[in-house]
Amino acid sequence: xxxxxxxxxxxxxxxxxxxxxxxxxxxxxxxxxxxxxxxxxxxxxxxxxxxxxxxxxxxxxxxxxxxxxxxxxxxxxxxxxxxxxxxxxxxxxxxxxxxxxxxxxxxxxxxxxxxxxxxxxxxxxxxxxxxxxxxxxxxxxxxxxxxxxxxxxxxxxxxxxxxxxxxxxxxxxxxxxxxxxxxxxxxxxxxxxxxxxxxxxxxxxxxxxxxxxxxxxxxxxxxxxxxxxxxxxxxxxxxxxxxxxxxxxxxxxxxxxxx
Amino acid sequence: xxxxxxxxxxxxxxxxxxxxxxxxxxxxxxxxxxxxxxxxxxxxxxxxxxxxxxxxxxxxxxxxxxxxxxxxxxxxxxxxxxxxxxxxxxxxxxxxxxxxxxxxxxxxxxxxxxxxxxxxxxxxxxxxxxxxxxxxxxxxxxxxxxxxxxxxxxxxxxxxxxxxxxxxxxxxxxxxxxxxxxxxxxxxxxxxxxxxxxxxxxxxxxxxxxxxxxxxxxxxxxxxxxxxxxxxxxxxxxxxxxxxxxxxxxxxxxxxxxxxxxxxxxxxxxxx
Numbered sequence: 001x002x003x004x005x006x007x008x009x010x011x012x013x014x015x016x017x018x019x020x021x022x023x024x025x026x027x028x029x030x031x032x033x034x035x036x037x038x039x040x041x042x043x044x045x046x047x048x049x050x051x052x053x054x055x056x057x058x059x060x061x062x063x064x065x066x067x068x069x070x071x072x073x074x075x076x077x078x079x080x081x082x083x084x085x086x087x088x089x090x091x092x093x094x095x096x097x098x099x100x101x102x103x104x105x106x107x108x109x110x111x112x113x114x115x116x117x118x119x120x121x122x123x124x125x126x127x128x129x130x131x132x133x134x135x136x137x138x139x140x141x142x143x144x145x146x147x148x149x150x151x152x153x154x155x156x157x158x159x160x161x162x163x164x165x166x167x168x169x170x171x172x173x174x175x176x177x178x179x180x181x182x183x184x185x186x187x188x189x190x191x192x193x194x195x196x197x198x199x200x201x202x203x204x205x206x207x208x209x210x211x212x213x214x215x216x217x218x219x220x221x222x223x224x225x226x227x228x229x230x231x232x233x234x235x236x237x238x239x240x241x242x243x244x245x246x247x248x249x250x251x252x253x254x255x256x257x258x259x
Numbered sequence: 260x261x262x263x264x265x266x267x268x269x270x271x272x273x274x275x276x277x278x279x280x281x282x283x284x285x286x287x288x289x290x291x292x293x294x295x296x297x298x299x300x301x302x303x304x305x306x307x308x309x310x311x312x313x314x315x316x317x318x319x320x321x322x323x324x325x326x327x328x329x330x331x332x333x334x335x336x337x338x339x340x341x342x343x344x345x346x347x348x349x350x351x352x353x354x355x356x357x358x359x360x361x362x363x364x365x366x367x368x369x370x371x372x373x374x375x376x377x378x379x380x381x382x383x384x385x386x387x388x389x390x391x392x393x394x395x396x397x398x399x400x401x402x403x404x405x406x407x408x409x410x411x412x413x414x415x416x417x418x419x420x421x422x423x424x425x426x427x428x429x430x431x432x433x434x435x436x437x438x439x440x441x442x443x444x445x446x447x448x449x450x451x452x453x454x455x456x457x458x459x460x461x462x463x464x465x466x467x468x469x470x471x472x473x474x475x476x477x478x479x480x481x482x483x484x485x486x487x488x489x490x491x492x493x494x495x496x497x498x499x500x501x502x503x504x505x506x507x508x509x510x511x512x513x514x515x516x517x518x519x520x521x522x523x524x525x526x527x528x529x530x531x
Contacts, residue, residue: 033401062403069401073394087402090409132398 002027002038002199009192014169014176016186016207018221019196020230025179028196029145032177033067034058046142063091066136067145071152072128074120080107080131081116087138106134110164126157130164137168143175144168150182158182162189183222187211195221197230290486296407297415297485303405304412311413311420318379318414318481319421323428325374330362330429333370334436337361341437342445354447355456358437359430363460363469364525367430369517372476374429375422376509380484383414384505387488388498396489411485418484422477423470430469468524475516480509 002024009015017025030036031043034050043050046064053061074083084103088094094102107113110130120128129149136144146165150158166189169176180186186193187207195203195210195218203210203218210218220228241247304311341357387410390396399406434456441447460466484505491501 035397035400059403059405062401065401067398067401069394069398071394073398075395075398076390076393087404090402090404 002031002196005041005196005199005201007194007201009175009177011175012169012173013191014166014178014189016190016193017177017179017196018181018183018186018193020181020221023196024199025181025196026147027199029067029147029177029179033065033145034061063139064141065143065145066139066141068129068133068136068147068149070148071125072120072132074123074128074132074135076120078120079116080112080118080120080123083120083131084135084138086135091139102138103134106138107131109137109168110134111160124157126153126160129153129157129161133161133164133168137172137174140172141174144177146176146178146180148180149178150180150185158185165189183224286490289490290482293486293489294482297412297482300405300408301412301416303408304416310409311416314413314417315421318375318383318417319425322375322378322421322425325378326371326425326429327432329370329374330367330432331436333366333429334358334362334433334438335440337366337433338437338440338445342441342447351447352451353455354437354441355452355454356459358441359434359456359460360465362430362433362437363465365469365517365521367433368426368469368472368476369513371426371429371473372422372480372513373510375418375425375477376480376484376513377506379418379421380480380505380509381502383418383481383484384488384491384502385498387411387414387485388491388493388501391489391491392493392495392498407489411489415481415485418481419474419477422480423473426469426473426476464525468520471524472517472520475520476513479512479516483509483512 005028007017007028017028019025027036031038031050032045034045034053037051045061048057048061050058050061074080075086078086081100081103084106085099088099088102092099104113104116107116110133112127112130112134115123115127115131120131123131133149144165149161149165153161162185165176165178168174178186178190187210190207193204193207193210194201195215197217203213203215205213211222213219213222217229219225220230226232236242237247242249337358338354341354341361342351345351345353345357387396390406390410396406396410399409438452442449442452487501487505487508491497
């Protein structure tokens, strides 16, 4: 759930949305993509008010958007080539040989032209993410959404993906929103960053400003401290009550015994 | 104390029952709306028929082995059982009629439908469910491609087209199995076997009614399969539960629909 979120993203910039898991980052991305409708307030994306768009309007708007999913979400029954060609075949009447050239250009941009004939099951996690990136930018979208693009990647793949996000954004003249909780990688490529906690924006600024920020949440998040405004412990009744066999423990054991 | 607890327990039991019943009705309504949505968004599946042909290969062609082998054995067993009964009344030449009518009217559509639900229905549910769990459906939506039109409708029409063909193959193979056992093994007169079958099996009354049954079963099984897949919670447990529900619900639906269709098709002229 999000409350009182006010976000303005300058065209051409790469903006980070950061916060701990479950804080509402992905919800924010889903509102921008038109999957969820905000119950109050307004959302304008690429100059259009999402509240006034029906399903057809949302689909029309999404043709100008691309999204990189957390684990790539490649179509497992298609080759790398067909994955990247998918949108071109669905939305354009381009001849196959031209589609072939365009696909190879996109794959070359992510360094995987040689993997065009492979199936997604033959790719490593980092390669799959790069193919998904090539697929997402297949029709040169104006707005790119990245949902946790660095999760589960080795350091080399991580650096490659981070560099690609910045390079593609600048070379294609896009605007990018990167939802992530990886501080260093995100700070290295974004122009501006918003920190979200418990559904609210608690801090915003340029990465360098955020490193110097005195705001308690930002300090805890950037430095990876275990305790602070985000407590280490999940809310629980008294510790002593559990150790004495009462409290939540008794009901858990009861459930376990019955089960 | 106990007197006070009983109405409370009764009330909570009734509330639970009501909630469960309401949830089932809501889901049925959702499934009906989903069915309408699939029909309305079938343009892509029919216009780009290659998408549907590909699914016919997966749902239909890859189900042929189990359908053909099962049909052969069911026909062979029918011939053995039928001969045992018919020869007691000196009517063993009627074996061809018994085998053919049993297959084209009942066993062909019903058994092929049950096998289709287990083989292809479960595969369709698992595939769509896994596509949802791995965000492939969401990725398609994000690329402004309607997954109902691109993923669901081709699978639905593939099932609807495949099912009558598989039932016909099942019946044909069953008749061949009956011929092998009845004529070649037991020694029933070959001419009587085929001629009596030809005389007694009516094209419209028997064969077409069987085809209509298999088409209805095809719609029911694939509707259930695509709905369960699309509605599956995006977890391993959710997909496994949806796959099981597809097989169970489809099988029950086939048997219930078979009763209704048989009552409508074959009892109208005989009831007095």
